[in-house]
Amino acid sequence: MMPKGPIFDIFLSLGSNIEPEKNIDFAKDQLQIKYGRLSISSIYKTKAVGFIGDHFLNLVIKASTDDDPQLVIDHLHYIERQTGRETGTGQFNSRTLDIDLLLYGDLIDPSLNLPRDEILKYNFVLEPLAEIFPEGMHPTENKSYKEIFKELRASVS
DSSP states (O other), X not given: OOOOOOOEEEEEEEEESSSHHHHHHHHHHHHHHHHOSOEEOOOEEEOOSSXXXXXXXXXXXXEEEOSOHHHHHHHHHHHHHHTTXXXXXXXXXXOSOEEEXXXXXXXXXXXXXXXXXXXXXXXXXXXXXXXXXXXXBOTTTOSBHHHHHHHHHHHHO
């Protein structure tokens, strides 16, 4: 039996505005099959950003894996495709399911967009992340997610 590599905590952002309850439930089931025990944030209902469309349901899920980050990303894309997600249709549009790898341990890898830049840009990513990992430290900002969320919320008020 091959020895396992180190285990990394990963955080995933999920969003959907096409049959969102069905597609998010499907994604949670698939992620549990692949990664086992999950920690799941509350679900946040948010307006579409950058286009006119139905509201999104967004959440963050924590899992653990010894898969390398590219394998994780490939698996997330596979789950998206199973819901009928069409890729290459632009960043701002309705979607059956969007799953992004936000964090892979404390890895900093610009080629994989880790940590994912949306963490610092959008409340719908940061708020559920701060909910389930409030004391976690952003690898490049040297601040907790709870602090970053408070600052982002104050800047838009």
